[in-house]
Amino acid sequence: MSVALAVLVLFSTFSFTVEKHYCGDNLIDVAIFSEAKSCGMEIESEPKLKKTCCKDIVDVIEGQDELQSVTFDDLDFPTQVFLRAFVQAYIVNFESLPKQIIPHRDYVPPNLIRDIQLLNDVFLI
Template sequence: MKEKLHSYFSCLMAVIILFSTTSWKVEKHYCMGHLVDVAFFVDAQDCGMDMSSNSKEIAKVEKKSCCDEELIAFEGQNNVKPSFNDFDLEHQRFLITYIQSYIGLFVPSSEKRQSYVKYIPPKIVKNIQLLDAVFLI
């Protein structure tokens, strides 16, 4: 259960980082009020009814185009890596202490040598505690 929860959480964090660092762009092209094209990450194709402006038409009053474009953009983060230069002395002390205590968890403990492994205790003939009326409370 713990391994599955850990893998789900790590996948969720990877997806969150992916979405927070990616720039998104949705562009929509409308022609006469009707949606013609929707494009993700690229420019939307026009309907081909754009008014071409010649040099003679520049002098005339510009006519309003029948086409509209809508752009929805989201700029992602560019600086995801933390900078270790921003830590002051107190943060550095805490980080060093935490790392040393964490590394200390994985030091193999030496097994205590038992000298009485081959010692066989004597057989109990009578219950001495009951005879002496000595009980542990």
């Protein structure tokens, strides 16, 4: 449970960029953490002369900058009482049971030398 919460905090504070390269209306490349590859149709000469059909879109996804930490003393009194009662009731459910006593644990049955029912041909039906 604590590992899952630590991973949740890590990903909520993590920020990254997503770059997309379009040529006309077609998506050519999508890159996370790096630059998107171009289609090679960009004009290397003066950009004021001709308008290019390619465009780059950069989406920045920002994580949280500040995390709020709350201590038990910051909670209001009814919430503190509820939490203490809940924890106490939860702990009581996990108390160990008394050891069970097995009365015939050391009993060794007698050795059978002869089967008396077979000798007398008497069988219980």
